[in-house]
Amino acid sequence: MKTQVKTVGIIGGGPSGLALASMLAMKGIDTTVFDDGKRPDLIVGESLVPGVVPVLRKLGLEEKVKEIGLHKPGVSFTMPGKERVNFNFRNVSRCGLPEYAYNVPRPAFDRLLDDRATELGARRVRARVKIEVPAPNRLQLAPESLALAPWLDGQQPDLLVDSTGRARLFARTMDIPATAGPRKDVAHFAHFEGFDENEPRGQVIIGWLARGWNWRIPLPGRLSVGVVMNRDDAAKLGDTPEERLEAAIARDPVLAAAGTGRRRVTDVATYTNYQLISARGFGPGWVMTGDAFGFVDPMLSPGLWLALRSAELLVDHLDDLPAYSRRMRKELKSWMEMISHYYSGRIFSMYHKGVSYGEKYPSDYCRAIQLHFDSLVACMACGATTSSLYGRGMLKVMSSPAVWGREAKELAIK
Template sequence: MKDRWDAIILGGGPGGSTLAASLARLGRRALVLERERFPRFHIGESLLPHSREVFARLGLDEKLDARFLRKYGARFLCSSTGRARTYSFADAFDPKFEFAYQVPRDEFDLLLLRHAAELGAEVRESWEAVEVVFDGPRAIGVRARPVARSGDVAAGERTAAGDVVELRAPVIVDATGRDTLLASRMRRKAQVAELDKTALFAHYEGAAREEGVHEGNIQVVIFEHGWFWFIPFRGVVTSVGAVVSSSWIRSRGKGETLDELFDRTVAQSSWAREFLANARRVRPVGALADFSYRIDQLTGDGWLFVGDAGGFVDPLFSTGAHLAIKGADLAATAIHRALDAGDTSRAAFVGYEADVRYAVDLFLGVVQGFYRGHFRETLFEENQRPTMRKLITTILAGDVFHPERRPQWASFLQQHYPPELPAFA
């Protein structure tokens, strides 16, 4: 009996939605199971220009431009020295995409998920994947259940909350983000060196931002215990977060609330104090600890990971959503070709895994170089060489996927900033 779907995608975030939309555009039948009901809050609100290559292909660029603030570059500021340096995406080696978007994720993720449905993907919100079904080493389906009573499914599948049903497809994709459903059950997961950090985050009204074309720039404020992000949205709200060391978290006083800890963190930086001097916090402070990790294997027989489910790099360069979106685009091509060939074994997905690992590791090496100090100094070099400036800008723009031809600058980066990868015993 023929499977009803070509692929079942677990998770409806940017990776899952992009994959579903891309598969639907290729004429494939995709089912998305999303545990939550959108919209919902999420961090990771700054996109990168090269994601727009995927958005354009999916017919999303105009929708995004109508709703979200354009981001033309990134500004880095050092609290201890007062130095500041702006990088404009137009100065990258490939300046085809001169801007990205700053996006409240509740609105952005909902837009992507609805767009996937418009293109023909089947989307089930408030559906929880309980486990992936295997026949030997091969994934063949999913056991899932509706979190609440669901009437938005096909006839014959109407179920009550908690009732588990088995759904079959030749390809199962884990796009569950940090939940890493499949990895938690069958793969090995390890923390990444130098990246045992914690993020504290909130939203503010009235935070200082740049003017004119630079209004949408992300501002990265470096201070003794870590760094802040300032991500302005269209209107008056700004996302503000601090990525801090484990030692700073251990300094949290007994009974000190997250709001109080965040205020004390802001007080450590002259730039952060200035940007928030006339601002009002409109969302309580949240926290996410030890959030950088790597999975030992991204693909297998009948299954693969997309986005954060396969690993997460520190958010310094706003990589999370970008890696998910671009990775999902590659995954769609790999799945489409595998189905055409009638071979969904791991061998069909090795190219996808290699391309994603390559992109992730370019980012990872530079992020680790930042925390070790030498890349951080390169960002602020007084007499910075034009080629180095272009290289940094190119990384900030997200130009890290090179499935056909790998540029010379990438080899330079790999040589000077090789990633330190976790060992899997």
């Protein structure tokens, strides 16, 4: 069906805005991306899930991402007592996804998206955009911002998209509330040389800490190391982000051992980490994508998948914004639910018990069940079936303390 939307103004040139611009340009829709050009050298969002790869292919970018990034075969989790659980993405081909993903330096990744959008014909304006509310629930570009895109001939775009990430331009302008999740953390991270190489090469490691958790994401020539913890706990580690990151590494036996020869090669970046879904994601002639619609949590790395998925969903529902919003809300809620099972320790408890039952009662039946659950969790954590009713229901029941006992509490992330 041909869309009624002929012109689109996207505010924000991060992954969601740029992927959307490319997809709209592919459909021949006149698209303008306004971005303030404020991209720091160090940006979080370096680890992708396999669900991102089909979108990269759709954008014609996989080969270029392969050149700037590192092949990611899977994710490992370290738990209390140095135990390590390894997941590789082999299982996810069952749900139609590639058996790998990539780790990417974000500035280079964003540049690829930017160049591709321009190549496909999306127009660019480098400026911080201002918007106005001419009537309740209505939005438009302020005259000075509209004037920056002379090809619009002074006409407001048919659709205005908020892709401003955590700046949440539309929500802040219209005082749209949000549903917040339970975690209110802070993340400090930097790039290092001299850490032990993650095994196998390219594997992302998520580590349990006495307080909070950490990531080790291998990038070409360096390792991204980040710690995520409650703000009060972080404050106890030092006065500056540098002191806190250093102290968090030094006091964790696993990180300290892997980083004996470490050298920090960048500044330390700080992000507040929260979980939030906008109470409204669209209105007449406006809509939100990516983090501006909802931000889940860095655990399991769903951010870029959601950013690119929101672009895909919006292109499919340009004339049915309520349907787009319902789909996005479902994805966001499903990821939040899944991630809460990791924070509560339930997933690890289920995994532990599954392994010990398999050892105690070795049989084809036990192995088949274990394989089924490995595949179920992998497909959900990769973006293929995160919102499936069956997966969500099974995970909730099977990871329940009623099934496996109370061990989850010890594995929970504080």
